[in-house]
Amino acid sequence: MSESFGTSLDIAGSFTYANFANPAAAPVEGILGAWTRPGAGDLVVRGGVGTALTGGIGAPTARVLFALGYEPTVKKAPAEPVILDSDNDGLLDNVDACPDKPEDMDSYKDDDGCPEATVVTFRFVDQDGQPATGLGFTVAEMQGASSMELPAGDHPMTITGDGFAPTAGVAKVVEGPPIEIVQTVPYLTGTIIVEAVDAKGKRIPDASWLLNDKAKGKMPEGKVETLVRVGQVKVGAEAEGYLRGSKTVELKSGDTVTVVLDLKPTKTKVQAANIDLGGSVFFETNKDIIKPESFKLLDEVASIMKEHPELKLVRIEGHTDSRGDDAFNMDLSQRRTEAVRTYLISKGVEANRLEAKGYGETKPLVTGNNEAAWAKNRRVDFFIVERTDMAVDGQPKPVEGAPKPQ
Incomplete structure (x- = not known):
C-alpha cells in the first residue's frame, strides 16, 4: 500500500434468520480488487474480479469490475519539527548559541544560552578605607579594568601606583552571579615631627596641630610625632593667644621631617560666629583712611583669613557714633568698611x-x-556668614548668631 497503489479483498453475502440453515438462501461472493493512481496524479483506475463462494441463489459464477475516477490529491502540511532543549537551560536549541552547554543564569548575557565566566568588579581602598585611585593592576595576565570576566578559581593580581606600596593579592572567583572584590592597597608614609614654639623658641604646651587644614588634636608638650601619607603635606599649629601658623613640606616614603612653627602672639580670636579683634580699627577723623597704628591688627585678621580656609564668607560691618549728619555717617561707615576690605585683599585674602x-x-x-x-x-566688626566646617550636604551653612544685613 502506498499513496499511488492499493489492493482490497471484499466478501459479501446475505441471509435470513429463518433460512439460516438453507445454503441456497445464503449467497456469498468474494471480490479481489486493486486501484492505482497513474503518475501519482489526480486520475484513479480501479478494477476487480469476483466469484461465488457458496451455491446460494444470486452469487455470480464470475464478476469483473472496472472504473475510472477523478480524485484530486490532498496535499498534507509538513509535520512541525520537534525542537529540543538539549542542555535543559530553558532555551530551545534553535535560539541557544550553545545547545550542549547550559546557560549559567548569572544576570550577565543570560539570553544567549552560553555560560559566561563570572563578572568581577574590583575596588581598591587604602588602609583608612578611603578609595585608592590612580592605580595600575594586573589580574590573570589581563591589564586591569574596573570590571572583567574571570573563570572560577584563584587569580593572582598585582597593584602599583604612585604613593602606594606595591601590593600582591589573590582574586578568589566563584562561579555564579557578578561579585565585587575589595583589595586594600596601603599608601606610603613618612614621619612628621611638629613643634609649636613662641618667640623665644620655647614649646607652647597644649597647642593643637592640624594636617592639611584638618584638626588632629592636642600636643600636650607642644610637640607631636606621627606617620603621615607621603606627598605635599600642610602642617599647622595653633594655641590660645597665638595666631595659627603653618608650613607645607614634601614628605617622601621613609623620611622624617621636623616642622617647627613659630606662633605669633595675638589678642584676635576666631569665634563660632565672629572674629573678635581684641582691639579697634582707627581711621582719620571723618575720613575712610586707615591709621597706620591699625595695620598690625588688620594684618592679623588677614593672617587668620588665610590660615582658616573654613571661613568661607566674612562680613565687615562699620559703625559710627551719633554725632554729625545721619546720611553722612551712613556713607562714611560704608566707605570705611570698603577701605578695610581693600586692605585685606591687598594682603592676600580672596x-x-x-x-x-x-x-x-x-x-x-x-x-x-x-x-x-x-x-x-x-x-x-567681623562676622562669619558662612564656614565650610559647618557644612550640610556639602553646602556651607550660614552661621547661627551672625547678624543679618539690613
Whole structure:
C-alpha cells in the first residue's frame, strides 16, 4: 500500500434468520480488487474480479469490475519539527548559541544560552578605607579594568601606583552571579615631627596641630610625632593667644621631617560666629583712611583669613557714633568698611570671601553723648556668614548668631 497503489479483498453475502440453515438462501461472493493512481496524479483506475463462494441463489459464477475516477490529491502540511532543549537551560536549541552547554543564569548575557565566566568588579581602598585611585593592576595576565570576566578559581593580581606600596593579592572567583572584590592597597608614609614654639623658641604646651587644614588634636608638650601619607603635606599649629601658623613640606616614603612653627602672639580670636579683634580699627577723623597704628591688627585678621580656609564668607560691618549728619555717617561707615576690605585683599585674602556693609549710627552698642560712648560705638566688626566646617550636604551653612544685613 502506498499513496499511488492499493489492493482490497471484499466478501459479501446475505441471509435470513429463518433460512439460516438453507445454503441456497445464503449467497456469498468474494471480490479481489486493486486501484492505482497513474503518475501519482489526480486520475484513479480501479478494477476487480469476483466469484461465488457458496451455491446460494444470486452469487455470480464470475464478476469483473472496472472504473475510472477523478480524485484530486490532498496535499498534507509538513509535520512541525520537534525542537529540543538539549542542555535543559530553558532555551530551545534553535535560539541557544550553545545547545550542549547550559546557560549559567548569572544576570550577565543570560539570553544567549552560553555560560559566561563570572563578572568581577574590583575596588581598591587604602588602609583608612578611603578609595585608592590612580592605580595600575594586573589580574590573570589581563591589564586591569574596573570590571572583567574571570573563570572560577584563584587569580593572582598585582597593584602599583604612585604613593602606594606595591601590593600582591589573590582574586578568589566563584562561579555564579557578578561579585565585587575589595583589595586594600596601603599608601606610603613618612614621619612628621611638629613643634609649636613662641618667640623665644620655647614649646607652647597644649597647642593643637592640624594636617592639611584638618584638626588632629592636642600636643600636650607642644610637640607631636606621627606617620603621615607621603606627598605635599600642610602642617599647622595653633594655641590660645597665638595666631595659627603653618608650613607645607614634601614628605617622601621613609623620611622624617621636623616642622617647627613659630606662633605669633595675638589678642584676635576666631569665634563660632565672629572674629573678635581684641582691639579697634582707627581711621582719620571723618575720613575712610586707615591709621597706620591699625595695620598690625588688620594684618592679623588677614593672617587668620588665610590660615582658616573654613571661613568661607566674612562680613565687615562699620559703625559710627551719633554725632554729625545721619546720611553722612551712613556713607562714611560704608566707605570705611570698603577701605578695610581693600586692605585685606591687598594682603592676600580672596575678594569673594569678604563683603562690606556700613550701618552708620543705626546700631549703637551703648547710649550716651560723651566721649566714652562715642568711642565704643565707633567700631569695625567681623562676622562669619558662612564656614565650610559647618557644612550640610556639602553646602556651607550660614552661621547661627551672625547678624543679618539690613
